[in-house]
Amino acid sequence: MNGNDKDGRDPRLVQLLNAVRGRRKPLIQTHNNPDPDALGSAVGMQALYKRYLNAEARIVFGGIVGRAENRAMLRLLRIEIVPAHKVDYDSCDLLTLVDAQPGMGHAPLPEGRVPEVVIDHHPPRQKPAGTLYWDVGRPLGATCTIVALLFLRNRIPLDTKVATALLYGIKSDTHDLGEGATPDDVEAFRELLVHADNSTLSRIENARVPPPYFAVFRRAIANALVYDFACVSHLGKIDNPDMVAEMADFLLRCEDLRWTMVTGIYNKTLHLSVRSSDPNAHAGGVARLAVGVMGAAGGHGRMSGGQIPLGKADKKTRLQVISAVTDSFLDAVKAKRTLSHALVAGTLPDETDTSVEFP
Ligand SMILES: [Mn+2]
Structure with missing residues (x-):
């Protein structure tokens, strides 16, 4: 193959192997509340470390898989996967961060701990001095594509x-290649399809859900x-x-909608998600403007998200935060606040309605 060395290895793999040579205790860290792209790329890196280092890498995450x-x-x-609080980072001699970069709010690492390997498709930030392998910022639809191409x-x-x-x-991450997919994503997708278990994939994509799941839909509609x-x-x-x-x-x-923003409170943090139909x-x-100085936000194209720590804020303060976020969001997308109505007529709860679990 073009540009590969005498063993047939492409330059990225050679560089990665040089960076990790001799390491015995690898950890692979995802961002908090890992999504399939983070989990998939972690599994891929785990297999590579097994093959080339003969080491069992543990996959570490924060938050929950919900x-x-x-x-x-x-x-x-x-x-x-292992929760981050159960992991001894000091005994790890190879920390790999996937689908996120050091300094991102949703990918906290122990103070002063620099990952030796960073693999991510989000817009690049500053490479830390101690990072030995940095595959970041290529305009790909998924981090899994970067990892898949190391195999392929x-x-x-x-x-x-x-x-x-x-x-x-x-x-x-690419919504079935319909969203931000590049030729590399398509190539990886087609090759992987040959080796994947499509019936398992279908069971994953159509996973069954518990009854309370539907209550969230009701709330999302009623409060829209x-x-x-x-x-x-x-x-x-x-x-x-x-x-x-x-x-x-x-x-x-x-x-009728060009933008949506949904917020929710989990673990004393206001989580928000912003979506747009505009390519x-x-x-x-927009998410960064909505969050302002109260928290952290990030994302790309039509999807983004953010978190605002609420700590011990009382109900009144929480409502003020939510209202400030809403105002900043509407300003950022230039929506006229005067033109407002319930998404579904008659569903908007009044403030005394206790059936709606408002903070
Ligand atoms: Mn991703």
């Missing part, structure tokens, strides 16, 4: 578990207010932070 599909992915593919371009055998995990990561072409819905307390993204996607299916949108910038 979404039914993501839980099914872990269960059906037998992916083991070097003819490394792909087992079913790894192929299925990587494939689902690409499917999920439309301002001009933008819709905002506050879910109040949620038991799974991924629901804000799922509901923001769900509401955006309304043909030229800058949702990351």
Whole structure:
């Protein structure tokens, strides 16, 4: 193959192997509340470290895996992940960060700990001095594509578990290649399809959900207010932070809407998710404006999210934060606040309605 060395290895793999040579105790860290792209790329890196270092890398995460599909992915593919608070980072001699970069709010690392390897498809930040392998900022639809190409371009055998995990990561992050997919994503997708277990993939994508899941839909609809072409819905307390993204996607299916923002409170943090139907949108910038100095936000294109720590804020303060976020969001997307109505007539709860679990 072009540009490969005498062993047939492409320059990226050579560089990665030089960076990790001799390491015995690898950890692979995802961002908080890992999504399929983070989990898939972690599984791929775990297999590479097994092959080249003969070491069992542990996959470490923060937050929770809440979404039914993501839980099914872990269960059906037998992916083991360890909560970050149970991990001794000092005994790890190779820290790999996937689908995130050092300094991102949703990917906290122990103070002063620099990952030796960083692999991510989000817009690049500053490379830390101690990072030895930095594959960041290529305009790809998924981090799983970066990892898959390490296998494919070097003819490394792909087992079913790894192929299925990587494939689902690409499917999920690119919405079945319909969203931000590049020729590299398509190439990886097609190759992975040959090795993946499609019936397992289907069971993951159609994972069954518990009854309370539907209550969140009811709340998202009941609390949805439309301002001009933008819709905002506050879910109040949620038991799974991924629901804000799922509901923001769900509401955006309304043909009248160009923007949605959904918020929810999980673990003393206001989580928010912003979506746009406009292919030229800058949702990351909108989320950053919505959050302002109160928290952290990030994203790309039509999807973004953010978190605001609420600490011990009382109900009044929480409502003020939510109202400030709503105002900043509507200003950022230039929606006219005067043109407001309930998304579904008659569903808007009044403030004394205790059936709506508002913060
Ligand atoms: Mn990703």
